[in-house]
Amino acid sequence: MTGRQRLTLIVLLTASFTLAVDFSILNVALPTVGADIGFSLENLQWIATSFALCAAGLTLLFGRVADLVGRRRMFIIGMALLGAGSLLGGIASGPILLIIARVAQGIATAIVVPAALSLLLSSFPEGKLREKALGLNGALMAAGFTTGAILGGLLTDLLSWRWAFLINVPVAAAVLVLAPMVLAESRPTDKTRLDVPGAITVTLGLLALVFGLTRAAESSWTDPTTLGAFAAAVILLAAFVAVEHRTATPLVPLAILKRPTVAWGNISGILAFVTETSLVFLLTLYLQQVLDYTPLGAGLAFAVLGLGTVLGGVLGPKAISRVGNKRAIVYGFTVQAIATASLVLLSYDPASIILLLIATFVGGAANLVVIVGFMVTATTGLSDKESGLATGLATMSQQIGITMGIPVMSAIVTARLVALGSTDAPAVLSGVTLAIWVNAALCLATAMFVACFLRAPVTEEASAS
Known part of the structure; x- marks a missing residue:
């Protein structure tokens, strides 16, 4: 990489990682937040839901807007909104201001993430450098979700939940100072209407x-x-x-969805985020409800998963170079399925934490290989005019996957608890085990479908021949 490319990567990855952390940083602090500013228990979920609704629902729209008005411009606007929303959240004195702050953070996520990914693609031509950059981006995005849980527990226990917001302000300020200097404006040459x-x-x-x-x-x-x-x-x-x-x-030329790389790349991306983020939720239930870990202890237990995702981000580009996008996705999902299935052996024995740490490390690394494969597959072989749309679709898949996984797995656990008529530790373990089986089955099924239906585009096949 050139020096400018390194600076570009640092700025873009810092922004993406910060926004990924924001998705989960308040989860373990919700009861404390509610007690501090007067949120009723039944409305606490809106602190997370308001963020997720905006982040997932507006991503495709703002990805397209960035194509029209300039990706760097939208990136800077989004980071400014993140800083303002985070400052508001840090000083919020009531529920309404806090929800407004979370909405601002969610909108900022919908603006920044697709713009950052498009800027990354325009800064690195197709090939090993781009794959390496996408690998680092995927690793930090996935690790950010886990880091958010750890950081949220640390900040809440040691300082205040308000620092979960305020920590973003200096980060946003630093990015806003550097972005105009190191990022080149990027937009398609053809002017189109929204x-x-x-x-x-x-x-x-x-x-x-x-x-x-x-x-x-x-x-x-x-x-x-x-x-x-x-x-x-x-x-x-x-x-x-x-x-x-x-x-x-x-907004979305439907012909692009007929491309196997775009369609199956995004399907694999959705399932990659559905399975891994929901697994964190299931294991949080297990650690706190079965093994009686504190929220901070449960968050720290996922540090090993974070290390696995970083390793997967490094291995992903190497796997793609060696076996290609398709096999990297298939092999990654297969290893993830095996690692996840092994977690059905978790029990009341405190020593089960050893199995949990090993399985989440291996599964996290495999999941990141899949995510890198998905990003490369869904964004490769497209014109500059289509790249913004493709990154918007990929980012939307990521946000939908993160948002979809926990409700689906939570519903499985809840249904099992209702069937057993209990919410004690044995019932929770039974519900978590059932959901883990479903999670592993989703990984394996996705690997099989990708193996059968993902085909290289005609242009790639022709060039290969």
Whole structure:
């Protein structure tokens, strides 16, 4: 890498890692936050839900806006919003201000993440350097989710939950100072108009989908509000498809979704984030409800998983160079499935922590190989005009996967607890074990489907021949 490329990578990865940390940093502190500023217990989940709704629902829209007005410009706007929202959260005196702060952080995530990924792609040409950069980006994004849980526990116990917000302010300020100096503006050469009807329908559809998933975990899959949200999501997303077929400047040219690399790359990305982030949730339940770990102790136990994800980010580009994108995804999911399945052997014995640490380290490394493979697969072989769209899709897949995993696995655990008629430690262990089986099965099934259906695009095949 050149010196400028290194600086570019540092700025972009710092921003992406910070936003990944924000997704989970308040999870272990929610009871403390609620008691401190007067949040009722039943409304605590909105501290996390308001962030997730905006981060997942608005990503595709802002990815496209960045294509039109400039990716560096949107990156800087997003980081400024992150700093302002974080400052507001750190000084919030009531629930309304705190929710506004989390909404601002979620919108900042939807702006910055696709813009940062597009800037990364434009700064590194296709090949080993780009794969290495994507590997580091994927490692830090995944490690950020785990780091958030650890950092949230540390800050809450040692200082105050407010530092979970305030810690972002100097980071955002530093990025805002460096970004104009080291990042080159990037936008397609062709001027196009924003597809407003498409943007409205897909954004509302994604918001309804994420809300439905979150509501399902809080109540049930048959709750009228849950079903209504899913019905609205289906109607809105169907309307979006209809709009895209008819408009001259579609937000998502549907032809790009017919490319196996884009379609199956994003499917594998969604499942990679669904399985790993939800596994962290399941093991948090196990550590706290079965082994009686404190929130801080449970968070620290995931430090080994964080090390595994960093290793996977390093191994990912090497695996792709050796066996190709497709096999890297298939092999990564297969190893992840085996590591996850081994966790069904967890018991009440405190020594089970050894199995947990080994399995999460191996599974975390394998998961990052998959994530690097997904990023490379979903963004390779596209024109500059399409790269912003492809990164928007990839980022949306990432956010949807992070948001979807916990509600799905939580619903499985809840259903098992209801069937057993108990919420004691044996019932929790039974529910967690069932969800772990489902998690491992999803990994294995995705590996099989990718092996069968992911094909290289015609251009790559032709060049290879």
